[in-house]
Amino acid sequence: MKPQKYMNPYLAGFLLGMVLLGTIYVTGRGLGASGAVKSVVLSTIVAVAPEHTASTPFIKTYNEEHPGGPLKDWLVFEVIGVIIGAFFSGVLSNRVGIKLERGPRITNSTRIIAALFGGALFGLGSQLGRGCTSGAALSGMAVMSFGGIITMLAIFGSGYAFAFFFRKLWLK
Amino acid sequence: MAPLVPTIFSNEFSLVIALIAGIGFGFTLEQAGFSSTKKLVGLFYGYDFTVLKVFFTAGVTAMIGVLLLGHWGMLDLSLIYINPTFLWSALVGGAIMGLGFIIGGFCPGTSVCAAAIGKLDALAFVFGGMIGVFAFAEGYPIFQDIFVAENWGPVLINEQLGMSKLVFAVLLSAIAFGAFYATGRIENYVNKVPTEVTKDKRNLYIVGIGFAFVVLAFIAITPNSDTRLESRINKELANQDIKAFEVPADKLAGEIVNNYYKINIIDVRDAEAFKTYHLPFAINIPVDKLKNTEWLKILDQNHKTNYFYADDKQLAKRAFLLAKHLGKAENFVLAESSVGFKNMFTGLMAPGTNASKDEINTFNFRQKAAIDMMALVDALKNSSAPIVVKTSKIKGGC
Numbered sequence: 001m002k003p004q005k006y007m008n009p010y011l012a013g014f015l016l017g018m019v020l021l022g023t024i025y026v027t028g029r030g031l032g033a034s035g036a037v038k039s040v041v042l043s044t045i046v047a048v049a050p051e052h053t054a055s056t057p058f059i060k061t062y063n064e065e066h067p068g069g070p071l072k073d074w075l076v077f078e079v080i081g082v083i084i085g086a087f088f089s090g091v092l093s094n095r096v097g098i099k100l101e102r103g104p105r106i107t108n109s110t111r112i113i114a115a116l117f118g119g120a121l122f123g124l125g126s127q128l129g130r131g132c133t134s135g136a137a138l139s140g141m142a143v144m145s146f147g148g149i150i151t152m153l154a155i156f157g158s159g160y161a162f163a164f165f166f167r168k169l170w171l172k
Numbered sequence: 173m174a175p176l177v178p179t180i181f182s183n184e185f186s187l188v189i190a191l192i193a194g195i196g197f198g199f200t201l202e203q204a205g206f207s208s209t210k211k212l213v214g215l216f217y218g219y220d221f222t223v224l225k226v227f228f229t230a231g232v233t234a235m236i237g238v239l240l241l242g243h244w245g246m247l248d249l250s251l252i253y254i255n256p257t258f259l260w261s262a263l264v265g266g267a268i269m270g271l272g273f274i275i276g277g278f279c280p281g282t283s284v285c286a287a288a289i290g291k292l293d294a295l296a297f298v299f300g301g302m303i304g305v306f307a308f309a310e311g312y313p314i315f316q317d318i319f320v321a322e323n324w325g326p327v328l329i330n331e332q333l334g335m336s337k338l339v340f341a342v343l344l345s346a347i348a349f350g351a352f353y354a355t356g357r358i359e360n361y362v363n364k365v366p367t368e369v370t371k372d373k374r375n376l377y378i379v380g381i382g383f384a385f386v387v388l389a390f391i392a393i394t395p396n397s398d399t400r401l402e403s404r405i406n407k408e409l410a411n412q413d414i415k416a417f418e419v420p421a422d423k424l425a426g427e428i429v430n431n432y433y434k435i436n437i438i439d440v441r442d443a444e445a446f447k448t449y450h451l452p453f454a455i456n457i458p459v460d461k462l463k464n465t466e467w468l469k470i471l472d473q474n475h476k477t478n479y480f481y482a483d484d485k486q487l488a489k490r491a492f493l494l495a496k497h498l499g500k501a502e503n504f505v506l507a508e509s510s511v512g513f514k515n516m517f518t519g520l521m522a523p524g525t526n527a528s529k530d531e532i533n534t535f536n537f538r539q540k541a542a543i544d545m546m547a548l549v550d551a552l553k554n555s556s557a558p559i560v561v562k563t564s565k566i567k568g569g570c
Contacts, residue, residue: 118276
């Protein structure tokens with residue numbers, strides 16, 4: 001069976017907006033993603049290397065502020081939901097399957113290395129910028145946060161600024 | 173009034189909501205095509221602006237929704253989480269994220285989505301993200317200066333631009349719709365194939381855009397819930413007689429002595445006046461603060477009776493009427509002012525020898541009540557200190 005077409009972007013955007021609005025209405029805050037990664041990583045460090053935690057200020061502060069660990073973290077549960085929701089959507093539209101997507105001019109291993117490297121930059125940047133595209137940019141826009149909106153402008157502005165230099169990763 | 177966590181749902185239960193919200197989030201992201209890295213980076217090369225369309229539509233929808241719920245008084249906008257602004261970390265962090273986006277082809281949310289349907293490159297991105305977070309945590313001393321510099325707090329963009337929330341919402345909506353049109357043209361140019369927009373579809377888009385502006389116009393024109401309540405109270409203040417709910421000081425004193433645990437005495441004057449003198453066991457809720465969510469548990473309960481007082485009779489009456497609208501508790505107003513109460517129960521002068529029996533009885537009652545009240549206040553000094561109600565500010569973050 002062929003994968004189905006993607007949803008109309010405006011309809012998808014409207015639905016996403018309603019999910020975000022509902023989340024703000026119920027919990028008073030928006031959606032997020034990178035915070036869950038942070039929670040998992042830092043909690044792992046705390047569990048594996050307690051002595052190291054005590055000597056690393058950032059992790060120590062985090063550990064003190066989140067006594068419940070990752071299993072009590074709102075964003076961890078939310079991201080588990082994202083996995084379930086995305087998988088369900090993939091099944092529904094015949095898009096599930098082991099696959100690797102890359103630009104036409106690069107090899108699979110280049111793609112994996114680029115993804116790893118890009119992910120690392122995004123992970124680091126999201127900690128510095130206190131949120132990623134979901135938590136800072138999207139949720140920030142919904143509540144008119146100045147910080148959220150300038151983070152969004154910085155993300156996309158920088159994306160455009162660097163796009164030329166990495167065109168070989170993506171274009172013919 | 174929302175947000176429902178933590179007043180209606182517990183923080184534990186909010187984890188269930190997190191799961192549900194996440195399912196909705198993941199489902200729509202995947203349906204929109206955010207699980208495809210080529211679709212995502214299309215934004216930067218002009219061949220596919222899906223990201224911008226979805227992202228802007230979602231942002232504008234949620235933003236207008238938040239305004240509307242706030243306008244109706246259904247959502248307390250002062251309690252929702254506003255991402256704080258740290259100018260340099262936002263700009264530098266954002267720039268690093270943008271670089272990560274163009275190299276890695278995902279952002280954290282979309283990578284999780286794509287990994288969930290089996291994309292190996294997305295899995296690598298998620299793993300890379302973990303390394304990035306780890307690097308930040310370990311290298312925190314290097315980033316610390318930028319991380320904490322220029323802390324402006326939770327400032328709003330409309331404040332920065334010197335406009336109302338509504339004007340900003342109109343502006344952003346207009347920018348979004350303009351961008352949808354412009355990016356459509358760019359897509360056609362880059363792909364060299366014009367995408368056909370059917371007449372039905374175009375009409376639907378016009379209806380959607382029209383709807384957004386109608387909602388914004390509705391918010392602009394109709395009075396908000398606060399204004400509506402205010403004008404209702406003003407009307408009642410002028411027309412309604414509340415004699416039946418007025419309680420003389422002697423009766424209130426009797427209640428304090430005998431039933432202090434069954435009543436709330438609420439001083440609605442400002443904090444300064446409260447500090448100078450207040451009735452025994454009184455708590456201070458200035459009338460303009462009465463609407464705050466933290467007091468709902470006093471105004472909306474059915475096991476204690478509320479007694480309001482002020483120095484100005486109209487002020488006390490306003491608080492009484494407001495309380496009636498805000499909750500189901502039983503409310504009364506003290507007939508006398510705080511000064512009146514004070515004069516009746518402090519510095520009592522024994523009546524002269526030719527006083528009537530009534531006068532002597534009154535004196536005896538007041539003297540005893542004054543002593544009893546003082547004894548009670550003294551005995552309950554520790555437990556009767558006004559309870560500080562903490563409004564929990566919602567923590568958010570990504």
